[in-house]
Amino acid sequence: MNTLAIFGAGKLGEALLSGLRRAGRTPDEIVIVERYEERAAFLLEKYQVRAVTPAEAVAHARTLIVAVKPQDVGVLLDSLAPLVTPDHLVVSVAAGIPTKYYEARLADGVPVIRVMPNTPALVDEAMSVVSGGAHAEEKHLAAAEALLQPVGKVRRLPESQQDAVTALSGSGPAYFFFLVEAMIDAGILLGIPRDVAADLIVQSALGAAKMLSEAGTHPVQLREAVTSPGGTTIAAIRELERHGVRAALLDAIEAARDRSVELGQLY
Ligand SMILES: NC(=O)C1=CN([C@@H]2O[C@H](COP(=O)(O)OP(=O)(O)OC[C@H]3O[C@@H](n4cnc5c(N)ncnc54)[C@H](O)[C@@H]3O)[C@@H](O)[C@H]2O)C=CC1
Numbered sequence: 001m002n003t004l005a006i007f008g009a010g011k012l013g014e015a016l017l018s019g020l021r022r023a024g025r026t027p028d029e030i031v032i033v034e035r036y037e038e039r040a041a042f043l044l045e046k047y048q049v050r051a052v053t054p055a056e057a058v059a060h061a062r063t064l065i066v067a068v069k070p071q072d073v074g075v076l077l078d079s080l081a082p083l084v085t086p087d088h089l090v091v092s093v094a095a096g097i098p099t100k101y102y103e104a105r106l107a108d109g110v111p112v113i114r115v116m117p118n119t120p121a122l123v124d125e126a127m128s129v130v131s132g133g134a135h136a137e138e139k140h141l142a143a144a145e146a147l148l149q150p151v152g153k154v155r156r157l158p159e160s161q162q163d164a165v166t167a168l169s170g171s172g173p174a175y176f177f178f179l180v181e182a183m184i185d186a187g188i189l190l191g192i193p194r195d196v197a198a199d200l201i202v203q204s205a206l207g208a209a210k211m212l213s214e215a216g217t218h219p220v221q222l223r224e225a226v227t228s229p230g231g232t233t234i235a236a237i238r239e240l241e242r243h244g245v246r247a248a249l250l251d252a253i254e255a256a257r258d259r260s261v262e263l264g265q266l267y
């Protein structure tokens, strides 16, 4: 059976689990390893998947998805290392942790794939990027891609770009949520009730995302089409430029990239 184990069923682990269940994976094809019993009980109730020990998970599953925090990967690997064989496939979603970190701790020849997904996996709109480590063959990359395709879009990129990917699409949804939050506050400032402001902004975000995704038009052209001469939009754009929002985004995403690099060096 093509079984898989998810180590660490937190926010991202659950996002992947929910998508796999929606994609038709049955509860007996998936096990989880979760440190908190309450969390495991909640996921059993919601997705009917069993929580098992690390040893049981490695014995049960061929594909091992590591979804614990970067700072917890080392301890987890200490317990898994004697059990994992080159017949397993290790798929890591931990930000910043390079495949060579795993390869140095696991038996020789164990294939490792580094993946950066994002939480829109919860609604089958994830952006996932996969990169293969030293022992990952085409069949391993294809297996990782097949695993992630049901929850969204998948691209294959060199591992050297994974820290930048983490900053762009891994953390990316948070930037949009932040922007939406601020725009709803602007609605409050202008006297619009919160629920109405949220409706106006979320639908505008959805429409804009759909146009970006489907129109195949450059974002500049789409923005220009909204920006009437002497109108309201250009008045707002002037303020965004005056406050350095573009430069702030460049700095913010560079900081996220730097933090991803740092996470890979800390543990
Ligand atoms: N949250 C996000 O949007 C994204 C997160 N990631 C990566 O996914 C990983 C998990 O992130 P989150 O889900 O946000 O964190 P989280 O803190 O919500 O989940 C981590 C889970 O791992 C469990 N855990 C820790 N050590 C364990 C162990 N030894 N055995 C069993 N369970 C253990 C914790 O109890 C917790 O439920 C991180 O490495 C992060 O870099 C990647 C892409 C996006």
Ligand SMILES: O=C(O)[C@@H]1CCC=N1
Binding pocket: 095, 166, 170, 171
């Ligand atoms: O904030 C983080 O470290 C994780 C990785 C990408 C998104 N969330």
